Amino acid sequence: MNTQLKPDIHWVGYIDWSIRDFHSYNTKRGATYNSYLIQDEKNVLVDTVKYLYADKLLQNVAELVPLDKIDYVVCNHAEPDHASGVADVMNACPNATLVCNAKCLDTLKAYMDGSNWKTQVVASGEELSIGKRTLKFIFTPMVHWPESMFTYCPEEKLLFSMDAFGQHLATSERFDDELPLDLILEEARTYYANIVMPYSAQVAKLLPSAAALDIDMIAPAHGVVWRKNIPAILEAYTAWAARKTKAKVMIVYDTMWNSTAIMADQIFKGACSVDGVSVEKIFVRVSDLTQLADASLDCAAMAVGSATLNTKMMPAMAAALNYLGGLKPPVKFGFAFGSCGWGKGAMEEIAEILPKMGWELVAPGVKSKFRPTQEQLDACFEAGKLLAQKALG
Ligand SMILES: Cc1cc2nc3c(=O)[nH]c(=O)nc-3n(C[C@H](O)[C@H](O)[C@H](O)COP(=O)(O)O)c2cc1C
Ligand SMILES: [Fe+2]
Ligand SMILES: [Fe+2]
Known part of the structure; x- marks a missing residue:
């Protein structure tokens, strides 16, 4: 050596x-x-x-x-x-x-x-x-x-x-x-x-x-x-x-019974419908914080979603937002989504946090009760498209 x-x-x-x-x-x-x-x-x-x-x-x-x-x-x-x-x-x-x-x-x-x-x-x-x-x-x-x-x-x-x-x-x-x-x-x-x-x-x-x-x-x-x-x-x-971003959208989510994942899929499809944008989906519980931070380094727009667990977002998502909040990636545009069963919870929490991180919400958050309705899925698709258009600049 x-x-x-x-x-x-x-x-x-x-x-x-x-x-x-x-x-x-x-x-x-x-x-x-x-x-x-x-x-x-x-x-x-x-x-x-x-x-x-x-x-x-x-x-x-x-x-x-x-x-x-x-x-x-x-x-x-x-x-x-x-x-x-x-x-x-x-x-x-x-x-x-x-x-x-x-x-x-x-x-x-x-x-x-x-x-x-x-x-x-x-x-x-x-x-x-x-x-x-x-x-x-x-x-x-x-x-x-x-x-x-x-x-x-x-x-x-x-x-x-x-x-x-x-x-x-x-x-x-x-x-x-x-x-x-x-x-x-x-x-x-x-x-x-x-x-x-x-x-x-x-x-x-x-x-x-x-x-x-x-x-x-x-x-x-x-x-x-x-x-x-x-x-x-x-x-x-x-x-x-210089915090230069690319035409890149990330969809970061956590789910228990897949409703939030189904919403994430629609956001993905919406974002992919815009040419010239790269889209990355991260299921935070099976990914890790290191990869998440890495991907965020040049990301312009990010959708963040979680199922509601005991009135809160899921713990891996809380950790992810806590980590990103400290690292301050150059993301400019955000969108909150998630599924709940019966009350306020993850989506509202996320929609409150993202603007505090300096991200502009491109659309009102979408929350489903259990499985998302077609209307909610359409709203997710539109939000994905909007994020991609914003990411293109
Ligand atoms: C352990 C557990 C705790 C939950 N706690 C809440 C809650 O506090 N408030 C609520 O609205 N829904 C609660 N739910 C319901 C889930 O949020 C609901 O099933 C939702 O559709 C899950 O989304 P997912 O399919 O993306 O996991 C809970 C579900 C489980 C399994
Ligand atoms: Fe060191
Ligand atoms: Fe050091």
Whole structure:
């Protein structure tokens, strides 16, 4: 396995082949926690790994440099997937100074005892000379947390981009040209939708300055390093951050005895009756939140339906709307539907929630009592058509 990014710069992280749940993100292909070692007059470790794997990281480092020769540990992001290993790494590297920003230090100290650490708090734009090379710290607030930052090495044209441009993908390959680009972009997209999407405004602000840097390698904190397809990932991020939608309708529903599914079918038919629109139907209880978020990343219009269960929408739908509500996909148009038996319930709940998410309802919600009537099915067909016309723009 080639772990060398450039002469004297190595990946020393951990490949987590078995992780499948990353705070509700279904990491179907596993994940990596990337940590990088720069050997110069000063030896620098950029980011660490999840605490469970700190010993593996330290072994990887020790194969290249004795641990007491580590001078700096840079922490770009305090989230525990990268930073919960900081305590063990600082203990094992007696001569290391932790380099991070003030917010990062506060957050790290909320998670662990840092009273014995030597620390160097940096400002945005500040530079640290490590010998032949310089490290420049560029704050990237809310991409992904308030303390997040990039570390840029101008002499190497190398950007350590922490979560940005990452992918959850366990692989022995370390570089984007060693795997099919489609696969990496698919995982980068899923990652963006599930982790970065709510911060698209911050990403959009950041991208021009990132693109202006002289870069020939981007080393994120997860997945493979970009060295061949940098324009492709920058272009993808530019589109996602701009919240560009496609002519795409999603129909997302949950059902117990199929009446809501029958309504979903009619909405599907209505949407498909409009040329040039792609339509995707998702039965949330057998799908997962990760796929739902992924599909929503460029979706213009979405119908949301649920059967009523004990006066409420069904639990998988509540979870789905809760998840989408936080992720804020660029959906502009919505429609609520669902079947009940005898009272108010799911459809009304959904019709109340969608406008709060900023979606314009294209038609009044449709609710059937038990099986839908022909009139209700016709209304569903029309709503599907309307969603598709709106999605076309
Ligand atoms: C466990 C259970 C609880 C239900 N609770 C309610 C309820 O509180 N209010 C209501 O109007 N209907 C309730 N119903 C009736 C369903 O909403 C009704 O059968 C509806 O047509 C189901 O739609 P579906 O075929 O899409 O599952 C309940 C049904 C079940 C099986
Ligand atoms: Fe993160
Ligand atoms: Fe992360």
